[in-house]
Amino acid sequence: MPEWFVLVGVLVIVVGFLLKLDVIAVVIAAALVTTLAAGESFLAFLDLLGKAFVDNRAVSLFLLTLPMIALSERYGLKEQAINLISKLHALTPGRFLTIYTVIRQLTGIFGIRISGMVQFVRPIVHPMSSAAAKSRGSSSESDTELVKAESALSENIGNFFGQNGFVAASGVLLIVGTLTEAGYDVTPELIAAASLPMILIAAIVAAVHFWNIDRRLTKHTADAEGSEVAGDE
Amino acid sequence: MSDLGPGLLEATFVLIGVLLAVTGIRAFLDHSNPRRVTTAAFWLLLSITFAFGAVLPDRLAGIIVLAVGALSLARGVKTGTFDEGTPEDRGAHARRLGNWLFAPALSLAAIAVLISTWAPFGDQSGSIAIGIASVLALVIAWVLTRAPAPVVVAQSDRMIQQVGPIGMLPQFLAMLGVVFTNGGVGEVVANGIAKIVPEGNQLAGVIAYCVGMALFTIIVGNTFAAFTVITTGIGIPFVIALGGNPVIVGAIAMTTGFCGTLVTPMAANFNALPVGLLEMKNTYGVIKAQAPLAAVLFVIQVVLMYVWAF
Numbered sequence: 001m002p003e004w005f006v007l008v009g010v011l012v013i014v015v016g017f018l019l020k021l022d023v024i025a026v027v028i029a030a031a032l033v034t035t036l037a038a039g040e041s042f043l044a045f046l047d048l049l050g051k052a053f054v055d056n057r058a059v060s061l062f063l064l065t066l067p068m069i070a071l072s073e074r075y076g077l078k079e080q081a082i083n084l085i086s087k088l089h090a091l092t093p094g095r096f097l098t099i100y101t102v103i104r105q106l107t108g109i110f111g112i113r114i115s116g117m118v119q120f121v122r123p124i125v126h127p128m129s130s131a132a133a134k135s136r137g138s139s140s141e142s143d144t145e146l147v148k149a150e151s152a153l154s155e156n157i158g159n160f161f162g163q164n165g166f167v168a169a170s171g172v173l174l175i176v177g178t179l180t181e182a183g184y185d186v187t188p189e190l191i192a193a194a195s196l197p198m199i200l201i202a203a204i205v206a207a208v209h210f211w212n213i214d215r216r217l218t219k220h221t222a223d224a225e226g227s228e229v230a231g232d233e
Numbered sequence: 234m235s236d237l238g239p240g241l242l243e244a245t246f247v248l249i250g251v252l253l254a255v256t257g258i259r260a261f262l263d264h265s266n267p268r269r270v271t272t273a274a275f276w277l278l279l280s281i282t283f284a285f286g287a288v289l290p291d292r293l294a295g296i297i298v299l300a301v302g303a304l305s306l307a308r309g310v311k312t313g314t315f316d317e318g319t320p321e322d323r324g325a326h327a328r329r330l331g332n333w334l335f336a337p338a339l340s341l342a343a344i345a346v347l348i349s350t351w352a353p354f355g356d357q358s359g360s361i362a363i364g365i366a367s368v369l370a371l372v373i374a375w376v377l378t379r380a381p382a383p384v385v386v387a388q389s390d391r392m393i394q395q396v397g398p399i400g401m402l403p404q405f406l407a408m409l410g411v412v413f414t415n416g417g418v419g420e421v422v423a424n425g426i427a428k429i430v431p432e433g434n435q436l437a438g439v440i441a442y443c444v445g446m447a448l449f450t451i452i453v454g455n456t457f458a459a460f461t462v463i464t465t466g467i468g469i470p471f472v473i474a475l476g477g478n479p480v481i482v483g484a485i486a487m488t489t490g491f492c493g494t495l496v497t498p499m500a501a502n503f504n505a506l507p508v509g510l511l512e513m514k515n516t517y518g519v520i521k522a523q524a525p526l527a528a529v530l531f532v533i534q535v536v537l538m539y540v541w542a543f
Contacts (some may be wrong), residue, residue, distance in 0.1 A: 023399070050293065056411070057408035068373075079320070117510055129299070157526065175460070182464075184473065188363070193261075
């Protein structure tokens with residue numbers, strides 16, 4: 001078999017994820033075809049699979065943090081977060097979304113796992129940014145659409161550039177697992193610390209971006225007021 | 234105390250095993266779960282790999298992993314109904330407890346960082362710190378909420394089932410990374426990349442690694458999967474082997490992959506879900522808004538990795 005044949009495992013991952021098949025089964029199938037393509041036996045595959053899985057148990061350490069989060073949630077963690085965010089109602093849409101991005105980064109750094117789109121963006125972040133935009137005269141269809149997209153953006157940026165600041169984030173543990181297996185000496189707290197500069201940079205980039213969004217919304221409003229024709233653009 | 238390290242780390246895994254076993258048993262007893270037997274089997278099998286990992290023969294562990302995969306493939310893992318409390322009830326607790334509700338989560342992070350900085354358990358301190366901090370933070374949450382014991386158990390069970398099989402994915406991907414390395418996937422990818430990327434050039438290596446992370450994420454929609462493949466194939470031979478600090482390179486590579494997530498329709502949870510939730514007109518509206526920001530962050534990370542890691 002040619003050497004490149006082991007890449008069939010990568011192909012399985014790509015096709016499996018594209019077709020949205022069961023992800024755990026796809027990963028195991030990729031492992032199987034890779035090992036067989038490398039000329040090893042099925043029994044050798046089982047040995048390798050079991051050892052590799054057990055050796056990487058540390059990647060799932062975050063499971064231990066779930067009982068505390070679950071209990072806090074049951075006693076109103078999200079409701080209290082919403083109480084806090086609701087106090088930010090006098091801001092421009094851009095400033096509000098900047099603050100939400102930073103709050104979302106902080107929840108990541110402190111390991112609070114939330115599905116922000118469902119729990120925050122739909123019920124609170126979008127209504128508040130949209131109200132802020134409307135109170136400043138931006139109510140055209142394209143502005144409404146823009147504020148929706150920016151609300152989702154603020155959640156994604158805050159989530160992606162925040163979570164790795166937490167020592168027990170699964171991304172952090174995966175980095176540690178992968179590099180340790182490759183023979184490098186890395187620890188979760190070093191990875192989390194090395195993630196902090198990008199978290200700060202992302203906050204600054206987001207702040208500039210939202211400052212620009214505020215300007216765009218104001219400009220749209222000014223244009224609409226200066227125009228004889230009702231409607232936008 | 235560093236000789237305590239391995240034992241304490243194993244105890245941490247046993248604790249995870251207990252947590253998953255409780256979930257397995259509760260799932261089995263939960264008649265509101267349409268697939269309670271297979272769901273219970275899924276969690277109990279995983280629980281065995283955690284609790285007995287140190288003594289489990291590799292082959293048996295391998296068979297268990299296959300069985301877990303088969304249960305997942307057969308859509309055998311479902312959830313029943315959980316006690317999540319009414320919004321009024323949670324709201325009343327929130328008014329009573331106020332900002333103290335953030336104390337457990339904050340202390341989790343603080344304790345974990347404290348222990349791992351102090352590093353009393355040698356190399357394993359980071360992992361053990363997470364275990365100890367989780368237990369202490371749970372105690373703080375329990376004292377704070379004065380929740381009855383059954384509520385504590387029910388809530389942790391709820392969250393484990395909700396975070397569920399997807400939460401386990403990173404461990405399966407880390408496992409795949411080992412299998413890829415064993416099969417020589419990294420070398421084959423590296424040989425292919427070596428034809429395009431000038432050998433020994435640090436900047437070219439950094440660019441190839443970051444582009445690889447973002448592109449692979451765009452294709453599969455999952456940064457964790459990309460990290461496993463691209464780090465063995467490009468990151469290690471073309472960046473870390475040239476003297477790049479593995480900690481800095483690894484940390485930045487992961488968030489570079491997130492830039493791919495920001496622009497791919499494959500990441501439905503992040504880019505398509507809000508379109509539906511917010512009733513947006515443009516299916517790609519979120520991606521369109523995110524693309525310029527993703528590009529800026531991507532370039533910054535390439536520069537940062539090159540400047541900081543060498």
